[in-house]
Amino acid sequence: MARTIKFRSSDGEVFDVEEAVAMESQTMKHVIEDDCADGGITLYNVTSDILVKVIEYCKKHVDAAVGSFIKALGGVDKDLESWDGEFVNVDLAIQVDISNASNSLNIEGLLDLTTRVIADNIRGRSHKRSVRSSTLKMSSRPRMRNGFGRRTPGRS
Amino acid sequence: MKRRSIDGPEEEKNKRPRSAEVAAPEEAVSAAELGEDLLLEVLKRADARTLGRAACVSRGWRRLAEDERLWEAVCTRDWVKVPCGKQQLRAVVLALGGFRRLHSLYILPFLAPSAALPSPMTGRPHPQQRWGKDEVQLSLSLLSIGFFEKMIPNNNRGGRGGA
Numbered sequence: 001m002a003r004t005i006k007f008r009s010s011d012g013e014v015f016d017v018e019e020a021v022a023m024e025s026q027t028m029k030h031v032i033e034d035d036c037a038d039g040g041i042t043l044y045n046v047t048s049d050i051l052v053k054v055i056e057y058c059k060k061h062v063d064a065a066v067g068s069f070i071k072a073l074g075g076v077d078k079d080l081e082s083w084d085g086e087f088v089n090v091d092l093a094i095q096v097d098i099s100n101a102s103n104s105l106n107i108e109g110l111l112d113l114t115t116r117v118i119a120d121n122i123r124g125r126s127h128k129r130s131v132r133s134s135t136l137k138m139s140s141r142p143r144m145r146n147g148f149g150r151r152t153p154g155r156s
Numbered sequence: 157m158k159r160r161s162i163d164g165p166e167e168e169k170n171k172r173p174r175s176a177e178v179a180a181p182e183e184a185v186s187a188a189e190l191g192e193d194l195l196l197e198v199l200k201r202a203d204a205r206t207l208g209r210a211a212c213v214s215r216g217w218r219r220l221a222e223d224e225r226l227w228e229a230v231c232t233r234d235w236v237k238v239p240c241g242k243q244q245l246r247a248v249v250l251a252l253g254g255f256r257r258l259h260s261l262y263i264l265p266f267l268a269p270s271a272a273l274p275s276p277m278t279g280r281p282h283p284q285q286r287w288g289k290d291e292v293q294l295s296l297s298l299l300s301i302g303f304f305e306k307m308i309p310n311n312n313r314g315g316r317g318g319a
Contacts, residue, residue: 099198100194103194103197111197115194115197115200118190118198119198122206123202123203
């Protein structure tokens, strides 16, 4: 059954997404399984241009998984890899936005892909460039989940 | 003291081809922000040099980059086999000074020079040699020796009189 689910981006655009594609996102998977997806889902922190890319990635990976025996045997899909490489061939700012979206939507493959690219990017930088470049700043976004460190109050 | 051992080779890094610098102005135009969660994910996939350098960017970055779990991943990434259970290793190494210290004092100096410097072409480091049982045990032994040396009160480093 090819159920489609409506996703609304933060700037109001609506996208129809197949259920299988939407399930690539663990967050959305839980929402769908809990039957909360009937009225459509609004994503307040993802703009439409980023959502387009995310949906493109999910769709490609769902299609690739369905049609490929290689992955079932645990092998590496070279075509998919090169597609992924092309997919992340974008500006750093868009890279970061896609990363953020994949983090909040909990899409493991996309998160891994984009953060690896960003890690490669900062590998070549001196620490002064990281400071000067306004693309890599610590934002004061509240922490989403407990994890590695604790933010001590009073420290920047 | 520890910071210097990581920053030392950096001077050569700063003389890298200017082509990398040219890309910077365009990136500086758009102000994308890297949240803490995301930065942590990014640093998880960074190598040792990048992690050390990230700790020099700002206080916020330092707090993240000095997390022992990141350094544990960096240390154990190239080990063929972890000598004992992960929990046990973690408990022991953390008690003896931590993974960051282990890497900086007892792993980094032993890496082959070609592996320590990234390739000028792609900026990626050469594939690091994998460490077998002997190298791992050597560095862990040195870590514990270093720890116990510091423990001994009034230890004469210069002349080894009575312990």
